[in-house]
Amino acid sequence: MSTDNIVVAVEERQVRLTNLDKVLYPGNRTTKSEVIDYYAHIAPVLLPHLQDRPATLRRFPDGVTGESFYEKDVSRHAPDWVRTAEVATPNSSRGRDSVHFPVLDDLATLMWAANLAALELHVPQWTVGPRGGIRPPDRLVFDLDPGPPADLVLCCRVAEHLRAVLAEDDLTAYPKVSGGKGLQLYVPVRVNAPERTSAYAKAVAQRLAAQLPNLVVHRMTKAERTGRVLIDWSQNNPAKTTVAPYSLRAQPEPTVSQPVTWAEVEDCTTPGQLRFTPADTLDRVQDDGDLWTPLLDPRRACPLPRRASPARTPR
Incomplete structure (x- = not known):
């Protein structure tokens, strides 16, 4: 099996990692593998700040010198074990009444996001409850x-x-x-x-x-x-x-x-x-x-x- 396309076990989840040798930061040749490694090691302090916060992923499929996009709705491609929060979007430019944001509250989900070349993780100043209800800002x-x-x-x-x-x-x-x-x-x-x-x-x-x-x-x-x-x-x-x-x-x-x-x-x-x-x-x-x-x-x-x-x- 190619080491550039592997499936790893993360907290009883199966996470597929792809294109690990792709350079995402040309300035110093940082690869996707190194990005994933950073997020894996920083997870113990990062995850508590992502807990219960619907995340917006800023993805760079071709690295920081290529095109990027902000992704909110992951309902069409996220594994079924990724927790999502349905949030109303009444003023959406795409005409959607709501979207399903990922909630990056465990290591497997964080690794899944990193593999999407989601270099930047953005979160609101509020959280959602266990049933998806939006809480006041904290x-x-x-x-x-x-x-x-x-x-x-x-x-x-x-x-x-x-x-x-x-x-x-x-x-x-x-x-x-x-x-x-x-x-x-x-x-x-x-x-x-x-x-x-x-x-x-x-x-x-x-x-x-x-x-x-x-x-x-x-x-x-x-x-x-x-x-x-x-x-x-x-x-x-x-x-x-x-x-x-x-x-x-x-x-x-x-x-x-x-x-x-x-x-x-x-x-x-x-x-x-x-x-x-x-x-x-x-x-x-x-x-x-x-x-x-x-x-x-x-x-x-x-x-x-x-x-x-x-x-x-x-x-």
Whole structure:
């Protein structure tokens, strides 16, 4: 049997792995086999953050230099053992009332997705229950996106301001680099209505943009973003997703959306300081475990205030 097309046993499931020698990252000749190997080794810390979250797969069948597509509905080709969640899509461009998203909550399903060249794994800020019911958001996210010539360093400075604002409302933020040019802050929250997180995030972004007009914008208009950082509050829309922690990213060479410490954010003076390869990530996890473990503890979730506190500059 060719070693480029094999069936392996993963937790009592049979997973077919194909085209293992295909190069998916030409920059350093990373193959599909190496991508699958990374996801297999990072699974113990990655899977808890995918648990119960309908995933959108960003697939690169011909590698990062080829065409890619986002896949949500896997009902036509997923093995019958892959858990799916049927989610209503009333505004679907394809005219579908609902689609069946994969839920990547075990190693076999993760290996199945990796074999599809799903390099990037994107998930919403909410989960589904055992019967598929959609729960209210449990995470608040701020996506910091720099407009050239601004870079990740400026994102770090803005993140420090944002952290202070959230602390005024008794909220604790956990940072991660996007794996590209940006930074994201996540907050474990407890809300009753899905629109609460977007409303609060928008208010915070508007306040910081008013206080720091030379650093921050809250609108998507590209002309306004030059040399400043967009605080993208709209990622809290229940219909949107963000890249999962420990997911690979589609760069010329593989990078990882990596949780980082606040000390690393504060010490960042060049973008390369917070660029992590798959090997870097595995080493960090071996040494420090999952920096985002607190986000998995429901006791850390805090209610959102009715209104965001006025922004204050950190000392």
